Amino acid sequence: MKVLIVGAGFSGAVIARELVEAGYRVTVIDRRPHLAGNCHTERDVDTGVMVHVYGPHIFHTDDEEVWAYVNRFSSFQPYVNRVKTTVGGRVYSLPINLHTINQFFGTTLRPDEAREFIESQAVTGNANPRTFEEQGLRFVGPRLYKAFFHGYTKKQWGCHPSELPASILKRLPVRFNYNDNYFFHRFQGMPEQGYTALVAGILDHPNIEVRLNTSFQRAMAADYDHVFYSGPLDGYFDYSEGRLGYRTLDFERFTYDGDYQGCAVMNYGDESVPYTRITEHKHFSPWEQHRGSVCYREYSRACGPDDIPYYPIRLVDEKAMLARYVDKAKGARGVTFVGRLGTYRYLDMDVTIREALDTARGFLDARRGDQPIPAFFNEPM
Structure with missing residues (x-):
């Protein structure tokens, strides 16, 4: 059975690995020139800082199996996310x-x-x-x-x-103690060599073929027995019902000789400040030492057709449109929609990996039982 996986982020990589370890051969494609999707990290040439190219990602979970899974492919360093915010000219903890x-x-x-x-x-x-x-x-x-x-x-x-x-x-907590750890999960950390190296480790198998700089065309499905699609759900159907609403992010990158703000994330709550936060990327790897610094000012706006979708809006109009796309998806054959974009939901990395593991196992169970493969193993609605 020939399987195509669209997207080389966590969803696609985990499903691919599970299938090849069960004896399948899998092709993974991604339109970008790199692995790991929006989790992509790379070393800045001038400063040596590990940069979270599409904005910061901190791994946190209570799922013991998921934590063991990512540690199988990368060594993790402890990391506690301590967010600060500047409001009214003063700095506070969040x-x-x-x-x-x-x-x-x-x-x-x-x-x-x-x-x-x-x-x-x-x-x-x-x-x-x-x-x-x-x-x-x-x-x-x-x-x-x-x-x-x-x-x-x-x-x-x-x-x-x-x-x-x-x-x-x-889902935002208020704490009546002095705990300023932004998350409350048992397992928290950062992959020591970055997320792209972690995803590369998951995909490192002789029965996985990876093709980057390769956009998915629906006609490709004819060459495969099944497709796992982690791209935009509306994009699969050529936006025939309209475009689902997302927020996107613009990053204003700048460097600094020294320590710019003394923390990884500084929010800006005042409306008069146009950006939402500044991230200083060397603080996401506190076990490393760098004199220079790479920072991002982060601006949020409506997502256009050529922008990278980040946050699904999921208000009333979007949910009605989503229902129509879900109906179309369930009428399609030979394709399963997965991940953040494929199910139009905001997903943390640990949830993405959990759902990918469950999807791969559900697929294998269905094949063994000669059962139909559903369009969604995790319902978008």
């Missing part, structure tokens, strides 16, 4: 924690006192917040919401927070 609260309000509250204080600040009239803004006001009250969420969210999503669902904010 996520909002006891230090943030005491610094912002000029207090010395203990955890139980801080909990009571934040509850007293909350706008409690709405028992079931439906929008991001309503949730934020209920969550932390007007002052913290305005400082840390309102402006940043408008810049990130290009609309007023009252137009966004409350679910976006429900």
Whole structure:
């Protein structure tokens, strides 16, 4: 059986590896000149800094099998993501924690006192917040919401927070201790030689053929028994129902002789600052020492036809369009849609790998049982 995998990011690489270890031969194509998709990393020639070319990625998970899987192909170094934000001319820690609260309000509250204080600040009239803004006001009250969420969210999503669902904010924590680790997962780290080397390790098998600089054309499917497609779902159908909405990112790259900001990520919550954050890439590899520095100012905007899609919008209009594409996909034959773009969902790396493992295993089980291969092993809706 000849299998084609479209996309050499984590989804495609993991599925390819699982299939060849089960005895298949697989071809992996990618339109870009490099592996790892948006996780691509490369050494800056002048500074030696490992640069996250499409923006930073920090690996974090509670999935023990996924953690063991990535460590099989790369050595990982410990890394804790400690995000800072500049608001009103002052620097604070994120996520909002006891230090943030005491610094912002000029207090010395203990955890139980801080909990009571934040509850007293909350706008409690709405028992079931439906929008991001309503949730934020209920969550932390007007002052913290305005400082840390309102402006940043408008810049990130290009609309007023009252137009966004409350679910976006429900996953952001507030901590009543001094823990400023942005994530709370058991396993956190960075691949020592970067993500591209990690993906290359996954794809390093004699039964995997990789073709870069190769765009997928739907006519290619005729040469294969099955296709795993991790490109844009709407793109597979030539955007016949319209283009699904995404936000994209523009990066203003600059270098600095020394340490520019003293941390990997500095957010900017004020609306008057046009960019959302500055990332300083040498701080993503704290086990290395570099005098020079590579930084990105990050700007968010609506994604155009020629832009790289980053964040699916998934508001009402997009969900209606998505439903039509899902119907088309389920009517197609010989193709399974996978990954962030193929299922039009925002996925962390660990979830992407988990779903790729489960998809490959589901495919193999279906083949052994002579069952049909579904268009989606993970439903987009």
